[in-house]
Amino acid sequence: MTDRYAVVWARTGAAPRKMGQLVATGREMRFSYSPEFLEQADTAGLSLLLPPSLWQTRPFVYASTEILPLLPRLMALIPGRNANNIQRRLYTSLLAKRSNVPAPGFETEWELLMLTGHNGIGHIDVFPDDRAALDAYAGTGEPKKRVGSRSEFWRLLKEGTSQDFSAETLDIMRLIGPTPSVGGQIPKLLVSIPDKKSWDGTLAEPGARQVDGVAYTDVVMKVEDPQYRGLEALEALCLDLHRELGFEVPRHWRATIDGLSVLAVERFDRTSTGASLAMESFFSVYATGQQQVRTMTDAEVEGVGLMLLKLAEIVPINASAARLEVYRRFVMALLTGNGDLHLENLAFLGGPEKVRVAPVFDPTPMRAWDRHDLVSALPFYIDEKQHLGYSVARVGESFGLTRAVAADILHELLKATKDYPERVLALKDVPDVNRKNLANRVKTFRAKLAGKGG
Numbered sequence: 001m002t003d004r005y006a007v008v009w010a011r012t013g014a015a016p017r018k019m020g021q022l023v024a025t026g027r028e029m030r031f032s033y034s035p036e037f038l039e040q041a042d043t044a045g046l047s048l049l050l051p052p053s054l055w056q057t058r059p060f061v062y063a064s065t066e067i068l069p070l071l072p073r074l075m076a077l078i079p080g081r082n083a084n085n086i087q088r089r090l091y092t093s094l095l096a097k098r099s100n101v102p103a104p105g106f107e108t109e110w111e112l113l114m115l116t117g118h119n120g121i122g123h124i125d126v127f128p129d130d131r132a133a134l135d136a137y138a139g140t141g142e143p144k145k146r147v148g149s150r151s152e153f154w155r156l157l158k159e160g161t162s163q164d165f166s167a168e169t170l171d172i173m174r175l176i177g178p179t180p181s182v183g184g185q186i187p188k189l190l191v192s193i194p195d196k197k198s199w200d201g202t203l204a205e206p207g208a209r210q211v212d213g214v215a216y217t218d219v220v221m222k223v224e225d226p227q228y229r230g231l232e233a234l235e236a237l238c239l240d241l242h243r244e245l246g247f248e249v250p251r252h253w254r255a256t257i258d259g260l261s262v263l264a265v266e267r268f269d270r271t272s273t274g275a276s277l278a279m280e281s282f283f284s285v286y287a288t289g290q291q292q293v294r295t296m297t298d299a300e301v302e303g304v305g306l307m308l309l310k311l312a313e314i315v316p317i318n319a320s321a322a323r324l325e326v327y328r329r330f331v332m333a334l335l336t337g338n339g340d341l342h343l344e345n346l347a348f349l350g351g352p353e354k355v356r357v358a359p360v361f362d363p364t365p366m367r368a369w370d371r372h373d374l375v376s377a378l379p380f381y382i383d384e385k386q387h388l389g390y391s392v393a394r395v396g397e398s399f400g401l402t403r404a405v406a407a408d409i410l411h412e413l414l415k416a417t418k419d420y421p422e423r424v425l426a427l428k429d430v431p432d433v434n435r436k437n438l439a440n441r442v443k444t445f446r447a448k449l450a451g452k453g454g
Contacts, residue, residue: 004110009118009125009133010043011276016137017043018130022074026106029070032059044123044278044351047073048315049288051352067294069106070113072284077117077126078109086187091115119206120190121269123276144192144208144216154201154258187223192216193253193264201257209274218270219253220361224261230430231364232263234438237423238336238363239265245416247329248359261429268349268359278351279358283343285311296342301330301380304346305398317348317355323399325357330376331392331410334449335417337365337442339374368430368438375445388448414449 006022008031017040020033033045033052045052050060062071070078079088095102095111102111117126118136127133147153192208193199195215208216224232236254243249250266269279286307287293299307305323312319326346333341340362349358366372382391389410396406421439424430 005129006114007127007130007133008046009127009137010037011119011123011125012043016125016133018133019043019046019124022126024064024070024106024110026064026069028064029062029074030059031062031071032057041352046124047071047288048280048285048311048348048351048355051314053352054314062288063291064106065294066105068287069109072287073124073280074113074117074126075109076122076281076284077120077124078112079116086189087116088112121267122279123269124278144204144211146202146204146211153203154260187225189221189223190218190267191221191264192218193221199253199255199264201255201262207274218267218274219264220267222263222265224263228369229261230368230427230434232261233427233429234368234424235263235362235364237427238338238365239360241336241417241420241423242332242360242363245332245413247332250359250361265361277349280348281344282307282346282348285348286343293343296344297377299343299378301376301378301395302398304343304378305395305400309400315351315355316353320400322357324401327396327399327401327406328409328413329360330395331413332417333363334376334392335413335442335446336363336420337367337438337445338363339372340364340366340377342377365424365438365442367441368424368434370437373437373441388445389450392449410449414446 004022004024006024008019008022010017010019017037018034019037020031023030031046031050033055035057037043038052038056041053045055046060060071064070068075079085079091082088091112092108094115095108102108113126114128118133119125125133125136127136190206191203192206192211193203193216194211195217203221204211204216206218208218210216222232222235232254236252239249239252250268252266253264255262255264269277271277282304283293283296286299293299304326308317308322308326309319311317312322329346330341333339345362347358347361348355350356367374380391380395382388383394389407392410393403393407396409397403399406401409421443424439424442425435427435
């Protein structure tokens with residue numbers, strides 16, 4: 001296989017900077033920082049585990065696997081292998097029209113990275129070469145287009161990928177842009193919407209700060225899949241609940257547009273001026289440091305607490321605050337029926353001077369659906385000789401808490417969410433069977449947790 005070459009750039013507040021070079025062979029990937037980038041100490045590197053100050057010009061070598069042919073941080077820039085991923089459907093269709101269609105596996109993933117690996121979540125951009133990078137950045141100042149609620153864009157979302165790539169469809173692909181996440185149960189797109197209290201479905205390309213005199217803000221827009229009807233309402237409820245209990249939660253908007261139920265969640269990897277912030281999932285950090293981690297559920301909850309402690313040895317993060325935050329989110333996931341709190345639904349934000357756990361995102365209670373009736377995506381030890389609350393409190397010890405403090409947190413959140421099942425049952429946008437499923441499962445599980453955990 002021919003070696004592949006690419007360059008990595010970093011989007012910063014002042015101006016984009018070239019970060020380094022990539023070489024991929026299909027068997028391994030090598031990355032090295034450029035000397036010019038190393039002179040700038042105020043920009044985050046490729047990964048939290050690859051700080052420029054530690055690696056300098058030494059190449060980092062990553063052994064490719066079938067599941068992760070490239071470094072996990074770069075895989076996050078590629079549209080996920082998910083049937084609902086709109087970007088993947090569109091861009092693989094484009095690749096199929098080439099005279100030399102890339103082979104499945106590494107070749108396809110690499111070509112997708114070249115097409116979609118920039119202007120995504122976080123501050124990392126990947127290009128085939130420096131000229132492509134400079135051309136892309138030169139076009140960032142172009143006026144952004146507004147798209148109405150009755151446009152071809154919404155028809156495309158309703159009817160699926162069009163195989164007739166007309167000029168209009170290609171313009172829509174520019175709006176759809178890169179992938180915002182690796183997986184997920186519903187389609188997600190990066191767009192901008194008017195920065196108003198309510199939303200009518202008007203949107204523009206990601207990065208739009210103002211269109212026709214109206215202020216815009218960047219969001220991750222989620223389009224409800226028919227097989228998960230009511231999911232948007234449930235996620236909005238859990239976002240509201242987390243905010244009520246003092247968690248950091250992004251703003252969100254709900255709308256029904258041309259028959260589609262949509263949830264827009266404000267992005268927190270952008271500043272108010274549009275500058276990019278470094279963002280990396282727990283999975284990316286885990287899989288970079290441990291070769292045996294290959295999927296977003298290849299870790300135990302207790303291991304997450306220990307990982308945060310070890311990370312503080314090389315990253316400027318407040319380990320105590322981070323561990324407390326993640327333990328509280330773990331308890332909230334149990335209490336609300338969110339069995340989908342995995343390594344991709346937790347992330348780090350910021351760097352290099354300060355790193356913290358990113359605000360709450362994707363807290364959807366997936367136990368509402370039979371196929372996702374899982375207590376926890378990440379396993380934790382349950383002592384069969386004790387009641388369940390005891391085991392959950394003991395998990396807190398891996399997050400630096402005493403068992404008594406962890407038990408207090410559990411009972412405090414139990415009390416604060418006591419009306420959650422009733423709030424679920426009151427959601428008219430959720431099918432009756434799913435409302436009852438979730439409410440009953442949560443009530444049963446909460447009853448098991450109600451005993452003292454200390």
